[in-house]
Amino acid sequence: MKTVYTNCRICTANCGTKVTVDDNRVINIEPDKENAYSWRDFCRKGQTAHESLQHPYRLTSPMRRDGDKYVEATWEEAITDIARRMLTIREQYGPDAIAMYVGNPAYYASANAFFATALLDGIGTHNRFGATSLDTNNWHRVNQELYGSPILGLLPDVDECKCFLLIGMNPAASGLGWGWTVPNGWRRVLAAQANGADLIIVDPQRTASAEKATTHLAVRPRGDWALLLGLLKVVFENGWEDQQACALLKDLDVIRKLAADADLEDLAIHCGLESDVIKDVARRFALAETAYCETHTGVSQHPTGTIGEWFQHLLNLVTGRIDKPGGKRFERGYVDAVALWERLSPAQEIVTRVRGLPATAGYFPAAELINEIVVPGDGQVRALIMNAGNPVVSAPGGNQLDAALESLDLLVAVDILQRESHRHAHWLIPDTHFLEREDLFTLISQFQDMPFVQYARQAVEPNPNVREAWRFFTDLALAMKAPLFGKRGFNTVVKASRVVAKLLGRPLLEFNPRWLFRALVVSGRRIKWKAILSHEHGWMYGQKEYGHFVSKGLKTPDGLVHAAPSVFVAEARRLLALPPVDDATDTFILIGLRHSHTMNTWLSDLPGIRRKKKYNDAEIHPADAERLGVDTGDLVRVASRVGSIELAASVTDRVRQGTVVIEQGWGSRVFDPKGTSEAVSFGVNRNVLVDAADLDPLSQMPALNSQKVTIERVESASVSSGDRATPDVTQHPNSIPAS
Numbered sequence: 252m253k254t255v256y257t258n259c260r261i262c263t264a265n266c267g268t269k270v271t272v273d274d275n276r277v278i279n280i281e282p283d284k285e286n287a288y289s290w291r292d293f294c295r296k297g298q299t300a301h302e303s304l305q306h307p308y309r310l311t312s313p314m315r316r317d318g319d320k321y322v323e324a325t326w327e328e329a330i331t332d333i334a335r336r337m338l339t340i341r342e343q344y345g346p347d348a349i350a351m352y353v354g355n356p357a358y359y360a361s362a363n364a365f366f367a368t369a370l371l372d373g374i375g376t377h378n379r380f381g382a383t384s385l386d387t388n389n390w391h392r393v394n395q396e397l398y399g400s401p402i403l404g405l406l407p408d409v410d411e412c413k414c415f416l417l418i419g420m421n422p423a424a425s426g427l428g429w430g431w432t433v434p435n436g437w438r439r440v441l442a443a444q445a446n447g448a449d450l451i452i453v454d455p456q457r458t459a460s461a462e463k464a465t466t467h468l469a470v471r472p473r474g475d476w477a478l479l480l481g482l483l484k485v486v487f488e489n490g491w492e493d494q495q496a497c498a499l500l501k502d503l504d505v506i507r508k509l510a511a512d513a514d515l516e517d518l519a520i521h522c523g524l525e526s527d528v529i530k531d532v533a534r535r536f537a538l539a540e541t542a543y544c545e546t547h548t549g550v551s552q553h554p555t556g557t558i559g560e561w562f563q564h565l566l567n568l569v570t571g572r573i574d575k576p577g578g579k580r581f582e583r584g585y586v587d588a589v590a591l592w593e594r595l596s597p598a599q600e601i602v603t604r605v606r607g608l609p610a611t612a613g614y615f616p617a618a619e620l621i622n623e624i625v626v627p628g629d630g631q632v633r634a635l636i637m638n639a640g641n642p643v644v645s646a647p648g649g650n651q652l653d654a655a656l657e658s659l660d661l662l663v664a665v666d667i668l669q670r671e672s673h674r675h676a677h678w679l680i681p682d683t684h685f686l687e688r689e690d691l692f693t694l695i696s697q698f699q700d701m702p703f704v705q706y707a708r709q710a711v712e713p714n715p716n717v718r719e720a721w722r723f724f725t726d727l728a729l730a731m732k733a734p735l736f737g738k739r740g741f742n743t744v745v746k747a748s749r750v751v752a753k754l755l756g757r758p759l760l761e762f763n764p765r766w767l768f769r770a771l772v773v774s775g776r777r778i779k780w781k782a783i784l785s786h787e788h789g790w791m792y793g794q795k796e797y798g799h800f801v802s803k804g805l806k807t808p809d810g811l812v813h814a815a816p817s818v819f820v821a822e823a824r825r826l827l828a829l830p831p832v833d834d835a836t837d838t839f840i841l842i843g844l845r846h847s848h849t850m851n852t853w854l855s856d857l858p859g860i861r862r863k864k865k866y867n868d869a870e871i872h873p874a875d876a877e878r879l880g881v882d883t884g885d886l887v888r889v890a891s892r893v894g895s896i897e898l899a900a901s902v903t904d905r906v907r908q909g910t911v912v913i914e915q916g917w918g919s920r921v922f923d924p925k926g927t928s929e930a931v932s933f934g935v936n937r938n939v940l941v942d943a944a945d946l947d948p949l950s951q952m953p954a955l956n957s958q959k960v961t962i963e964r965v966e967s968a969s970v971s972s973g974d975r976a977t978p979d980v981t982q983h984p985n986s987i988p989a990s
């Protein structure tokens with residue numbers, strides 16, 4: 252029996268964990284209460300992480316598709332065959348015919364992220380699609396335009412804040428972090444509130460967070476941008492700007508004019524709130540001693556998401572909330588990732604082949620993957636590596652994407668399990684679980700709300716036939732003679748290290764990602780590598796500091812914040828010209844929510860994660876339910892222009908009238924690749940309702956939180972009650988049985 256102190260790598264809270272291991276099996280996971288920074292958010296997802304680690308369907312060797320079943324293969328067979336097929340495709344159709352989709356778990360595995368890029372650079376393809384285009388692209392786009400870097404993080408300074416304006420987020424369920432880490436953030440907000448801080452929560456639902464708010468504003472979905480512009484307008488009209496902060500803003504007069512031209516009553520109708528409410532919130536926010544505003548997926552997952560995010564940044568900027576106590580702070584970290592990005596990112600803007608959509612932070616939008624696979628022409632995607640992703644369920648247009656994936660010449664899935672998006676894979680490549688590998692998140696040290704570092708330790712040894720994804724990407728690059736990172740010499744170093752390690756019988760001399768982690772730590776010149784390793788519970792290596800935003804964060808050539816990018820201004824004016832409300836009574840706006848025990852599509856397929864309710868349902872307001880003749884438990888059909896699903900209704904006054912709330916991430920199947928058992932699935936994939944063509948024109952984010960749908964009753968509760976955990980294979984017309 253041994254105890255390993257490490258951290259959970261399922262979400263950005265990165266809780267410190269104490270893992271008990273017996274005979275290389277994890278038997279218990281609990282919070283590491285000696286962790287210097289993060290453990291208080293510890294939740295059931297982290298507690299049951301060994302369910303996926305020890306899942307009976309775990310991929311334990313490479314598997315090759317043979318007709319309608321999979322057969323085990325050696326690594327050499329896998330790499331040789333995949334390399335050969337990719338080289339043939341590249342020779343025939345060019346490098347862009349090979350693509351990768353990067354799912355969320357890959358971003359929580361540093362070595363994976365590094366070497367996926369190394370392989371793609373070596374192949375020479377631009378076709379990289381990422382899950383960030385489903386939730387945070389708007390944030391990257393705003394950062395790029397305003398501050399000159401898509402990855403600049405401005406972190407909430409929670410403990411000093413006297414007025415929180417939190418929009419489209421439910422921190423009681425999902426924590427206060429988004430791309431960043433704010434451990435125990437929600438409880439810290441509540442502690443500040445208990446000490447007199449104002450807590451304003453904007454959300455169409457009365458969430459668990461909203462129930463604690465001083466004021467809850469049930470905004471109209473897609474209307475957040477109008478609320479935020481209204482707040483700016485009131486701030487300008489009353490002269491509540493911070494003049495010193497405004498001196499840093501280029502083209503502020505353009506923003507003033509935009510706000511002046513907007514009519515507050517129109518904005519109030521757009522966002523579904525009274526104009527007096529907007530005035531009151533503006534006053535409370537602008538006049539508070541300290542304050543910050545933050546927007547998450549409730550704002551981002553709309554076609555108006557970038558404009559909403561932009562106005563949020565402007566509100567913080569003009570009221571002087573950046574780089575100040577209680578506002579938004581730039582953490583310099585121990586590796587300057589913002590500077591590294593500036594040095595290493597491609598100078599040229601790249602766009603998708605079919606619709607000319609730009610890449611954001613290096614990745615094309617997931618919603619565009621279908622077109623890039625099915626539309627013929629030069630650069631059409633013919634081979635795809637699905638890197639820890641499940642876009643058939645997490646992205647819009649799942650049915651069309653499923654069919655597109657089936658048409659590929661080569662689909663390689665790299666994951667710990669065979670999920671919904673992998674069912675047409677020609678090769679299944681087994682990756683390690685995070686408890687089977689070590690890690691150091693060097694590139695996100697600027698996203699910790701305090702200077703903190705922890706070397707994440709490996710808890711158990713993986714099956715000898717399972718390899719880390721970085722190793723697969725490296726071996727594939729070597730087999731293809733593709734220069735890693737697109738640079739000559741790297742392949743030689745890797746190969747030479749392997750020869751030396753073998754000759755001397757010292758496996759640790761073989762190249763591994765630690766070399767890279769260490770080099771990055773040394774390059775940061777702030778902390779020592781050995782000191783990191785010596786703190787098994789993590790290490791607070793400094794104090795919270797202010798004043799680094801301009802000197803270290805801001806990357807615009809003139810050193811100013813570019814407050815009014817012309818494309819943003821034009822899009823805002825287009826929104827202002829739209830009729831304020833679509834009052835069609837026969838349609839609803841589909842929005843989402845998250846519970847503390849779910850995380851995108853990762854975990855809803857694990858039996859232990861949610862003991863009582865293993866399915867999602869459609870939550871509607873009592874007045875809407877009465878109009879539709881629907882009761883709780885009735886089977887309803889929810890339909891959009893692109894798809895329909897059937898699921899149970901749940902009538903609750905927590906939901907705003909005219910909206911329907913259905914949680915995302917359900918309805919994904921996990922297959923038994925050996926074909927001896929049935930696929931496992933819970934709930935329904937509601938993203939088949941979302942139109943992949945309805946994108947935010949600035950960030951290419953789909954309307955995952957604002958799709959128009961209709962609802963009708965199919966069966967009453969007495970008829971429809973049954974086993975809702977049964978997979979609805981009718982959603983997947985090309986479905987094949989797993990066995």
Ligand code: SF4
Pocket residue numbers: 259260261262263264265266292293294295296297298426
């Ligand atoms: S999933 Fe839960 S335990 Fe894991 S890091 Fe996130 S909050 Fe912590």
